[in-house]
Amino acid sequence: MNLGEIQPYKEMVSLSVLLQVYYLELESNERRSKEDIIELTWTALERFNIANLGTTESVERLVDGLLWSGNGGDFESFFYDDVTRQMSVQKYKYFTVDEDATRSSWEENGRTIYRLSEYAMELIFMSHEIIDEFQISIKLLEIQMHIKHGRVTRALQDVNELISRVRKMTQQQQEYRNALRRNPKHIFSEFGVARHQRLEEIHHQFEEERKHFDSIHRSLARLANDEKDVIDFNEIRILSERVELSRRVHDELAEVVLNIFEMETNLRLNFPELFWGAAGFNFRTHVWEEWVKEEGLPSGDSLELLLSGLFAPNQDFVYPLPWAWEEQEVGFIPDLVMDDFEDEVDTEPVQYIPKGIPWARVVELWKPVFAALAEHGSFTFTADAFSAEELTGWANTPDAVDLWVQFFHTDFLVQEQAPEGGSGVSDECQQLIQYVLAEDLLLESLRGKTLRTSIAPEPASRVRCPGLDMSPYMITIVER
Template sequence: MNWSDFGERNKRLNPLWNLGAGMNLGDIQPYKEMIALSVLLQVYYLELESNERRSREDFTTLAWTALERFGIAHLGTAESVERLVDGLLWSGNGGDFESFYYDDLTGQMSVQKYKYFAVDEDATRSSWEENGRTIYRLSEYAMELIFMSHEIIDEFQISIKLLEIQMHIKHGRVTRALQDVNELVSRVRKMTQQQQEYRNALRRNPKHIFSELGVARHRRLEEINQQFDEERKHFDNIHRSLARLANDEKDVIDFNEIRLLSERVELSRRVHDELAEVVLNIFEMETNLRLNYPELFWGASGFNFRTHVWEEWVKEEGLPDGDGLELLIGGLFAPVQDFIYPLPWAWEEQEIGFIPELLADDPDEAGEAEPAVYIPRGIPWAEVVDLWQPVFTTLLEEGSYTFSAAALPPQEQQRWARTPDAVDLWVQFFHTEITVQEQAEEGGGAADECQQLVRQLLAEHPQFESLRGKRLRAFIASGQTELVRLPGLELSPYTLTIVER
């Protein structure tokens, strides 16, 4: 069996397997998957019609419509229907849905996050001004779920799809052509949404021109323009084929179907024009930025809080929770730091070691005294690696390790207190993200102390080989302000974890 694509198949099916999972809907429980799918389909057709009746309250109405259609409206209650709608919008913890899948690259189980609905930003902007409601659209996962049996959505380009529609019309297959036009409208709107997201990101930060999406757009710009020219020709051919079909097969083909198909083709032309308008608008914006504001792309000298932290991180991605802001700026204004190194450790840094046997026994007889040989203070790596080995063992088994007094026997507590170099590494892991080398490096080479620790652990303990390619980061969980107090040592409650990709 070929396992190379198993993970991708797994990820495609997870949203289908988990549709309606975890819901407790009373008497309509046996029909939850059917009702959930019907809501997704109804929202899909509302999107095709550019109908903005896609708020949470509208979803409740759509669910009741499905119950009446299925003849089970008497089984539903207001509470159960609202619970179903909430279960489609959010997971049980109020965030993304999560499912496990097998990652072919790492050879381990990973977590996939997805949603069935995303916020339609353009529609919501106008809706909030009128009635304060949030408008939703189907996510890519929901679209893929609806068209699971139609690989055309992912495999065919738009121009090929137009040729297929033209072929169906030519052979009188009006129903199939209508279905394909609807799928084409969905695909184009998905592309338009992606381009609008890039445009909005470009307005917030012009440096997105150099992002992966921006670079890909510039590589495909000529291809996109050529595609627009081809589409105009295809739409002209489709309209001619429709007119010919209406005249030649008027006794066989239902005129209402021809009229409906003609309307859908015209809608498809309009959404193509919208996509072209967005693409050209982005091109104009990029050209204006490059010509008139070149200083926006100049590299900043050094690192500053406003640009690199506030504008490029916080304003772009937001904070994980309400306490994040206090954690972010607390170190700038807090009168008491979380942790202060013991004074003896600071004095140890100033110690100078000499080789006694190289010093003259009697300075008077030695003549001109030779300069003392300085021995740089080094890190006792053997003891440091021995202390950190249980940390990485727990990290490998459980995915994280939290430094606490309860996790260390008394003898280990004393060893940590006597080895400040081992404690220093917690702070270094906290201030930087470490990527474990994919392959063992020959000759060592220069590296920071965290990388040296990881390198020596991998060399001495083969069981840690599975960490290669992983990213490690230490953090302090929000709300944990109490220090870890050991005999002769106080340390913040750091947690070392494997950062998900």
């Protein structure tokens, strides 16, 4: 067919018209007469910004070309049949008459109502426009339409497909939730931003789908009652069970999605510091792509100067050796200063004295912590929890402060029994607990308890004093 200026766009416009009729049919909307389809064609042209190319004659010709072939019958196409191993002719239509809707329409206004043929439905199913995320309600409307017309087998196939799709979507949401737990900055990923913007839409979507499930169950009940002599009751029972399973997996999806939104909200409100930090800087993006490729270099020597820093054989700075020694578990502490080392040939070798934790001082600082923990079930490290003298002691004992970090982000089980002879405990946290419990027998109630350390929520503030600046850690007993 010759459509004038819209000729190059006929396939795109035709598919858009089929898709619009498909949605109307799912919603049981009878605005599907020839005149209505002409209006839908104009709607498609306007959406594609080519309405100025269309004319009344070309639009009507396009609609006629969708409704009937050139000879007024079926469309025909050649295809190779693998079974017969020869060319065959395929006959098809894009639209067929909707008998039920046309019967009532003829009584009112004498118009014929059309619906999509099976061939046109296949074209729609191959289109990715109806497979977008959270477009489950479209599939539910389709299932309801099949049940309404007594197509039980087709409805069962669609329900199984829906269950598979929802389970896949649930898995994707769970993967995002796990990624969010590992790194809260995933909330700013493209996936996280899109779902946050669609929160109200998704809530509305879930509410609509609940209504669809109710309608499907009512349609199944009517089908089982009205067509009991025609349709196998066992098929109805299987379909009903699969619909119920579909409802359950959809509820699981809704629970996961809403749980993620709750987690995102909690992270944004209560833990904003997790999103702080300067953006990473890398040579390829910030130097090469955004600077060199965009603006270029003044000369070839500039390129050598730019790259020489990446491959320079000599380092600009080498850390002094004493600094490296300070980072080791073993410290070098000479008993005396030897000025005349060359003259002392038979001097005894210098002793390496292992650096250790001053447990007596550490235990003294931690005893009030465990005493409050045993009495109240929790303790928060704040400036108000200690006297000025005790805070000075914490500031002067870094080993005691470091133990807070070792307790952090893990559940710690206090041993039921003290190790015999005080040996066999390699974990420093466990050593601290054993020393504290040995000092105060009233703390034996902590044995067998699980301890958890976290950052205290607001309004607790950071602990700041001369020589000490740390977060307000909170240690609690986890009830099992």
